[in-house]
Amino acid sequence: MDLEVPDYAYMFGFLQADGHLSKGTGQKGRVTVELSARDVGILHEFQRLTPYNSNISGRTRSTNFAASHTSAIWTLCALEARTKLNELGLPYGPKSRTITPPRVPFSQRDYLRGVIDADGSVGFTAKGFPFVSLTTASAAIGAYLCFYAGRITGVERSLKRNARDGVFNILYTKEAAQKLGAHLYYPDCLSLDRKRTAAESLHTWTRPAGMRVAPDRRRWTPSEDRLLLALNNDAAAAEELGRTEKSCYVRLWRLRTVKTPLPAGA
Incomplete structure (x- = not known):
């Protein structure tokens, strides 16, 4: 094989x-x-x-x-x-929790299409937005999809287990779903017929005029966290880091209450 x-x-x-x-x-x-x-x-x-x-x-x-x-x-x-x-x-x-991507060379998009055909969904949300999603209990599989799909779509996703059943629900919508669906479900690929048909239909959606494109969320880096803790002032940190005071306030609160792990050296 x-x-x-x-x-x-x-x-x-x-x-x-x-x-x-x-x-x-x-x-x-x-x-x-x-x-x-x-x-x-x-x-x-x-x-x-x-x-x-x-x-x-x-x-x-x-x-x-x-x-x-x-x-x-x-x-x-x-x-x-x-x-x-x-x-x-x-x-x-x-x-379900122990599977990992292969440790030998493999065709990446075909492997992920198999995983999504088995444990994922492709289609349109109740609001009519295109989506591609995966539900998995494996942290390794979830992390690999986030890494791979990030390269294809330019959209970052973070992993967090669902509090109810302990699984990861990874979702891509709108243009990101269109890009990912077109990449994974290419012409004549081996796949479930119904999911390939759904993936092929994703391109029919067009963003309505006036619908705002949400900017990519800017992730906090360890060096920013250290500076924020050193300044201990959300207004000063906002000016220094080029962020909003609100985001600095929330991040500082999370660091102080250890809801977010402290950066090394803090």
Whole structure:
């Protein structure tokens, strides 16, 4: 499985996010992916890409969201395949917090498209704004998306776990979503049909006349924090740093109450 090949990079990202690698007795075990039956096409693609015997089955059951839900399940049992996937970074058992981007060379945008197809969303908000989002429990995956998407869109995102369930919700909207969607979902790429269609529709949005473009948030640096603490005066710091008094006041309060870690040497 060469992760520099776009289709395999996509497949591996998808398996990390939505697959399950389990061990049985002895050398037994399996890789499984269970999706809604509407997405069975991508499982056939995985079957095509895998040079080992695998099968696709279906089942219908009741869930918390529907009285009757039909799903498709792809199953791969070959020991050699399982060993390779595990070596590349697909852990056995629970993995949502422990998965990381591959440590071997890989096709980055195809890998991230696989992760987003499995655990993300693409489309329009209730207000009609284009968006691309990812929900993940893995700090490494979240940080990598923020780093990569920042290079593509010019928009910075910070990581913070949701207080309710401990996951990261990373969201890009408007022009940033258009740029990221067009980059990840390029023509003829391997992807879920419905998400590729949604990504292709993002370009139809145009910023309404008069809608303000929010400036990029200027992040505080350790040297600015040290100067702010040394001056201990939001008005003086605002003039020295070229920031507003309000932002200096809030930052100084956060530093004093240790809601923000103190910079080294402070």
